Amino acid sequence: xxxxxxxxxxxxxxxxxxxxxxxxxxxxxxxxxxxxxxxxxxxxxxxxxxxxxxxxxxxxxxxxxxxxxxxxxxxxxxxxxxxxxxxxxxxxxxxxxxxxxxxxxxxxxxxxxxxxxxxxxxxxxxxxxxxxxxxxxxxxxxxxxxxxxxxxxxxxxxxxxxxxxxxxxxxxxxxxxxxxxxxxxxxxxxxxxxxxxxxxxxxxxxxxxxxxxxxxxxxxxxxxxxxxxxxxxxxxxxxxxxxxxxxxxxxxxxxxxxxxxxxxxxxxxxxxxxxxxxxxxxxxxxxxxxxxxxxxxxxxxxxxxxxxxxxxxxxxxxxxxxxxxxxxxxxxxxxxxxxxxxxxxxxxxxxxxxxxxxxxxxxxxxxxxxxxxxxxxxxxxxxxxxxxxxxxxxxxxxxxxxxxxxxxxxxxxxxxxxxxxxxxxxxxxxxxxxxxxxxxxxxxxxxxxxxxxxxxxxxxxxxxxxxxxxxxxxxxxxxxxxxxxxxxxxxxxxxxxxxxxxxxxxxxxxxxxxxxxxxxxxxxxxxxxxxxxxxxxxxxxxxxxxxxxxxxxxxxxxxxxxxxxxxxxxxxxxxxxxxxxxxxxxxxxxxxxxxxxxxxxxxxxxxxxxxxxxxxxxxxxxxxxxxxxxxxxxxxxxxxxxxxxxxxxxxxxxxxxxxxxxxxxxxxxxxxxxxxxxxxxxxxxxxxxxxxxxxxxxxxxxxxxxxxxxxxxxxxxxxxxxxxxxxxxxxxxxxxxxxxxxxxxxxxxxxxxxxxxxx
Ligand code: GLN
Ligand code: ZN
Numbered sequence: 051x052x053x054x055x056x057x058x059x060x061x062x063x064x065x066x067x068x069x070x071x072x073x074x075x076x077x078x079x080x081x082x083x084x085x086x087x088x089x090x091x092x093x094x095x096x097x098x099x100x101x102x103x104x105x106x107x108x109x110x111x112x113x114x115x116x117x118x119x120x121x122x123x124x125x126x127x128x129x130x131x132x133x134x135x136x137x138x139x140x141x142x143x144x145x146x147x148x149x150x151x152x153x154x155x156x157x158x159x160x161x162x163x164x165x166x167x168x169x170x171x172x173x174x175x176x177x178x179x180x181x182x183x184x185x186x187x188x189x190x191x192x193x194x195x196x197x198x199x200x201x202x203x204x205x206x207x208x209x210x211x212x213x214x215x216x217x218x219x220x221x222x223x224x225x226x227x228x229x230x231x232x233x234x235x236x237x238x239x240x241x242x243x244x245x246x247x248x249x250x251x252x253x254x255x256x257x258x259x260x261x262x263x264x265x266x267x268x269x270x271x272x273x274x275x276x277x278x279x280x281x282x283x284x285x286x287x288x289x290x291x292x293x294x295x296x297x298x299x300x301x302x303x304x305x306x307x308x309x310x311x312x313x314x315x316x317x318x319x320x321x322x323x324x325x326x327x328x329x330x331x332x333x334x335x336x337x338x339x340x341x342x343x344x345x346x347x348x349x350x351x352x353x354x355x356x357x358x359x360x361x362x363x364x365x366x367x368x369x370x371x372x373x374x375x376x377x378x379x380x381x382x383x384x385x386x387x388x389x390x391x392x393x394x395x396x397x398x399x400x401x402x403x404x405x406x407x408x409x410x411x412x413x414x415x416x417x418x419x420x421x422x423x424x425x426x427x428x429x430x431x432x433x434x435x436x437x438x439x440x441x442x443x444x445x446x447x448x449x450x451x452x453x454x455x456x457x458x459x460x461x462x463x464x465x466x467x468x469x470x471x472x473x474x475x476x477x478x479x480x481x482x483x484x485x486x487x488x489x490x491x492x493x494x495x496x497x498x499x500x501x502x503x504x505x506x507x508x509x510x511x512x513x514x515x516x517x518x519x520x521x522x523x524x525x526x527x528x529x530x531x532x533x534x535x536x537x538x539x540x541x542x543x544x545x546x547x548x549x550x551x552x553x554x555x556x557x558x559x560x561x562x563x564x565x566x567x568x569x570x571x572x573x574x575x576x577x578x579x580x581x582x583x584x585x586x587x588x589x590x591x592x593x594x595x596x597x598x599x600x601x602x603x604x605x606x607x608x609x610x611x612x613x614x615x616x617x618x619x620x621x622x623x624x625x626x627x628x629x630x631x632x633x634x635x636x637x638x639x640x641x642x643x644x645x646x647x648x649x650x651x652x653x654x655x656x657x658x659x660x661x662x663x664x665x666x667x668x669x670x671x672x673x674x675x676x677x678x679x680x681x682x683x684x685x686x687x688x689x690x691x692x693x694x695x696x697x698x699x700x701x702x703x704x705x706x707x708x709x710x711x712x713x714x715x716x717x718x719x720x721x722x723x724x725x726x727x728x729x730x731x732x733x734x735x736x737x738x739x740x741x742x743x744x745x746x747x748x749x750x751x752x753x754x755x756x757x758x759x760x761x762x763x764x765x766x767x768x769x770x771x772x773x774x775x776x777x778x779x780x781x782x783x784x785x786x787x788x789x790x791x792x793x794x795x796x797x798x799x800x801x802x803x804x805x806x807x808x809x
Pocket of ligand 2: 482652692693694776777778
């Protein structure tokens, strides 16, 4: 029985790829040195797969920056602004495309989230007149490299339909208009690979989303062309991140591919329809090991599931696999020496997941892996019985949540009157929470970690920092101040560290984009809040000023989305526990005299399931959790929220249902395109559409922001409009921050004066 993974993490167990990339970008490593580092990682990762007992190793899953960008390069889709460079130039050109070319003033390509993961890909740009065609032979070379090292390779590539669905057309180019050229390039590529490897995996995760009409129309043509280009190798059509919907399933089954890979972790509900329709000649790759989570597989359960499938379709038509590429999990649990052994025993990273697949394959072939089964059983039992996973008090509180806890006492219109005591001017100015995280702040944090400064020293340093940002904000004339978040390394980890039910890995890095990695906290048990988390910082900040100080918390949905979440409890339930913990903090802040409290839900949009049919349910519990976290306060206390996703026009009704008194949202980058949504949907509460882009060091002139505010006023009444940047300022430097905010306050004053003149 074939055992394989759709992909392995690229970054390396010690983030070797990050080190090599950054050395290259600083000019300290040659292109040849970087190539060698990449090659070493690929060889090492193939070895891991083979040693784990996989029958195929994934080749082509590696990338120096991003695999979608590599696909664009392979097809010759290089935007004109980079085109003086040779498309065959490999990673150096990819870096210019991904990071921009500052020396020549060329802007980077856009980056966005890869489906519902926290991995970001570079959005391919298709322009009229761009000549597309197979421009790189790197994949076939890599397959040969794997063969030379005695591996049985499976080539992995991004499929043409997903590529075109993710690409954007510029200058009027419709991406789908380039289908034929793209297919010719794929056919040329497949021609090179044919016969070199038994399987060629073609990734089409777009099949698990609600397909556009163009994608649906393109699919049969695409797969007729692709299948026509191979004679010896079999195409394995890979889908993941959800179940195939009715349309996706129909297309996949009729694709003519020799194999179909499905995600049976996130898409288990699709299995019956799939088994009913699977054509006789098609092999099924069953993704039973979770490629997105860090938990061990219940091997006994998985064997049962696989045996059922084998009985149905015959064992020779079954492959066993992880649900998706292991790109989304850390490399090796062996590196976690400091982790609490109980929780560590429940976990599996990429290397361990490969071993699970090896064991599953053996078990299905009737080989003796009793030891592995027993170890898996023991992990399952240990977890089930652990007091960590079940806190009766938390369970009771969750069960007792009632309707009244999900609602403020009065509707927004009345609350806004009750909040009049805050005595804010029209168009109040504020920021999103963080101020620049300077080198000095990071240094002090490091010194504390290393024991070089005492906790008291560190606290004194932070207090000084808070006093400084309060003074600066007063001088700038901002209306609602913040404490600046200097004490936070990260908006999720900071809270996780103060909550029960969390653990932290030492080395659990996952690629976010390019060389950037994140280390998500692990929610392994029932969550509760042993004590106040932010109250002392915020009340200290409030004590320094007469102006209102905004308390700053991360919301339950965002904590959930940016953590590795336990899989033995529904996500909605974990989120409810988080919501109760945040609710306690909100109430403590209020009791301490903090009467404006912002609960950030930066990840609210990205938590949405890919399939339309599942979104309603997600939005229902996500909104409910936000309301649970925020509704425990008096109507005269003002609740803010912040979201930084630019396209949430489609969920504006859900955002309204969150019923925050004030929301701030990202919008300046898209030239306030977002405001369009407010034309279509009458948002009832107050809103601060970000009027300057904090993602760039550029200082927006006052007149520009005046223009944006006037545009916003055409759609949002002055009584409900706030003035703020579009996100936190932690990545900015101080000089541009102060200048930008000065212009922003001046813009608000100018528009306020216009309003008074009119009124
Ligand atoms: N309050 C956070 C900050 O200002 C919000 C960050 C975010 O939205 N990603 O940094
Ligand atoms: Zn933001």
